[in-house]
Amino acid sequence: MTIGGRGLHGHVLDTLGPSITAGEYPPGSVLRTDELAQRFEVSRSVMREAVRVLESMHLVESRRRVGVTVRPKDEWNVYDPQVIRWRLAGADRPQQLRSLTVLRSAIEPVAAGLAARHATSEQCAALTDCALGMIATSRGHQLEGYLLHDVAFHRIILTASGNEMFARLGDVVAEVLSGRTHHDVMFEDPDPAAVTLHVRLAEAVRARDAGAAEDLTREITVGALHELDILAP
Amino acid sequence: MTIGGRGLHGHVLDTLGPSITAGEYPPGSVLRTDELAQRFEVSRSVMREAVRVLESMHLVESRRRVGVTVRPKDEWNVYDPQVIRWRLAGADRPQQLRSLTVLRSAIEPVAAGLAARHATSEQCAALTDCALGMIATSRGHQLEGYLLHDVAFHRIILTASGNEMFARLGDVVAEVLSGRTHHDVMFEDPDPAAVTLHVRLAEAVRARDAGAAEDLTREITVGALHELDILAP
DNA sequence: GTCTTGAAAAAGTCCTACCTTATGGGTTTC
DNA sequence: GAAACCCATAAGGTAGGACTTTTTCAAGAC
Numbered sequence: 450m451t452i453g454g455r456g457l458h459g460h461v462l463d464t465l466g467p468s469i470t471a472g473e474y475p476p477g478s479v480l481r482t483d484e485l486a487q488r489f490e491v492s493r494s495v496m497r498e499a500v501r502v503l504e505s506m507h508l509v510e511s512r513r514r515v516g517v518t519v520r521p522k523d524e525w526n527v528y529d530p531q532v533i534r535w536r537l538a539g540a541d542r543p544q545q546l547r548s549l550t551v552l553r554s555a556i557e558p559v560a561a562g563l564a565a566r567h568a569t570s571e572q573c574a575a576l577t578d579c580a581l582g583m584i585a586t587s588r589g590h591q592l593e594g595y596l597l598h599d600v601a602f603h604r605i606i607l608t609a610s611g612n613e614m615f616a617r618l619g620d621v622v623a624e625v626l627s628g629r630t631h632h633d634v635m636f637e638d639p640d641p642a643a644v645t646l647h648v649r650l651a652e653a654v655r656a657r658d659a660g661a662a663e664d665l666t667r668e669i670t671v672g673a674l675h676e677l678d679i680l681a682p
Numbered sequence: 683m684t685i686g687g688r689g690l691h692g693h694v695l696d697t698l699g700p701s702i703t704a705g706e707y708p709p710g711s712v713l714r715t716d717e718l719a720q721r722f723e724v725s726r727s728v729m730r731e732a733v734r735v736l737e738s739m740h741l742v743e744s745r746r747r748v749g750v751t752v753r754p755k756d757e758w759n760v761y762d763p764q765v766i767r768w769r770l771a772g773a774d775r776p777q778q779l780r781s782l783t784v785l786r787s788a789i790e791p792v793a794a795g796l797a798a799r800h801a802t803s804e805q806c807a808a809l810t811d812c813a814l815g816m817i818a819t820s821r822g823h824q825l826e827g828y829l830l831h832d833v834a835f836h837r838i839i840l841t842a843s844g845n846e847m848f849a850r851l852g853d854v855v856a857e858v859l860s861g862r863t864h865h866d867v868m869f870e871d872p873d874p875a876a877v878t879l880h881v882r883l884a885e886a887v888r889a890r891d892a893g894a895a896e897d898l899t900r901e902i903t904v905g906a907l908h909e910l911d912i913l914a915p
Numbered sequence: 916g917t918c919t920t921g922a923a924a925a926a927g928t929c930c931t932a933c934c935t936t937a938t939g940g941g942t943t944t945c
Numbered sequence: 946g947a948a949a950c951c952c953a954t955a956a957g958g959t960a961g962g963a964c965t966t967t968t969t970c971a972a973g974a975c
Binding site for chain 2: 927928929930931936937938939
């Protein structure tokens with residue numbers, strides 16, 4: 450996932466970031482840069498760079514005479530891909546997965562509706578390819594291949610929406626889907642109903658039927674909500 | 683908005699960040715830390731901190747022997763509040779406003795539906811207060827007061843949804859609404875229809891009518907889309 | 916007893932100086 | 946023409962000292 454090794458300060462972040470997002474340091478905890486520098490065996494300058502990054506993520510606040518204090522969770526930049534990855538990798542994973550899935554259920558239907566209006570013919574073709582790939586890999590424990598096409602499918606929808614902010618959620622969706630296959634239980638072949646929905650969605654987009662695209666995507670995301678027992682009665 | 687003065691590196695960011703998000707340096711442009719340090723009259727250490735932050739926002743990439751290269755726009759962390767503010771303050775403002783408004787139109791209806799299920803009685807009361815405040819300030823050029831209640835109203839909806847990621851969009855919505863009042867043209871009193879929708883939405887949430895809350899919010903956001911001539915036929 | 920004042924301590928902030936390391940690109944070699 | 950080799954370059958990292966802000970707390974004033 451993360452390259453991780455973009456400099457020494459990156460290494461520090463890879464350890465310190467997850468610790469904070471995992472709630473290892475309760476809000477208000479105070480860290481001192483020199484102490485951290487010693488602990489991670491880096492110079493103060495490197496430590497300061499790491500703190501600056503954490504600060505820009507609103508995970509911590511650095512104040513004179515006080516130190517580096519950990520901020521309460523509701524002030525974090527929860528849309529930062531790095532923060533999302535850290536949370537998905539740690540104890541906070543279940544909640545992060547739930548909130549992301551709810552986010553998907555809000556975004557993706559609208560994105561699909563827009564995609565039906567704005568998708569290029571190349572994007573329509575690619576979408577169909579992915580759907581066909583999903584069919585081909587939906588049986589016989591080809592989970593990896595299925596995941597690949599599933600991720601690509603949703604990425605195309607988000608990109609084709611023409612909204613830059615939707616497009617940037619592609620990585621997040623990829624992370625969620627891949628987590629479902631790898632991290633969580635998914636022994637059996639994917640639900641045939643889900644495959645069908647994707648195929649019909651590809652058709653709807655190609656047919657420029659925004660309403661159908663939106664509804665079909667809503668069905669897909671409702672399925673995802675149910676997988677996590679998030680009730681939507 | 684931004685405090686801006688959290689250290690020298692913050693000052694550098696306040697200048698350099700907007701320059702980049704405004705597209706002043708085309709993607710692939712190369713900057714050198716030493717040169718930047720001279721230009722901003724700061725030490726290399728401070729400059730490196732600033733670069734680290736820009737790097738964590740995926741605005742630039744720093745590589746040895748090459749320099750600090752500006753990344754293409756579609757790799758930026760467009761959900762970073764800082765980046766959003768920079769873009770709203772610069773030449774990119776129109777597009778940023780459009781994509782944010784589309785984002786709102788996806789998120790807020792779902793958030794309102796959830797709020798109708800999860801809002802506490804305090805939140806319901808606060809919502810009603812805001813709606814009443816909006817009525818009271820909807821006539822006689824009390825735009826500032828109206829804005830205050832409007833922002834508070836949407837913040838409560840997003841928070842009451844119970845989804846941390848929705849909640850964190852409160853600042854963004856505030857920025858958009860305040861921009862509409864201040865930056866853009868808004869001479870006249872707000873649309874009475876909008877006020878009515880907010881009042882009915884507060885009632886729907888209080889009545890735990892998720893469907894109505896979602897529909898009403900959809901009407902509100904459709905209005906916002908129309909203000910920006912974003913067609914949704 | 917409460918309030919003001921001011922000194923001291925703590926921790927971040929910034930700077931300077933110097934050294935290390937990776938790497939892109941040019942040059943040589945086969 | 947491809948592969949090996951060099952080297953100038955710009956970032957990466959270290960060390961430490963001087964400065965600033967903010968908190969704390971104690972002494973003195975009212």
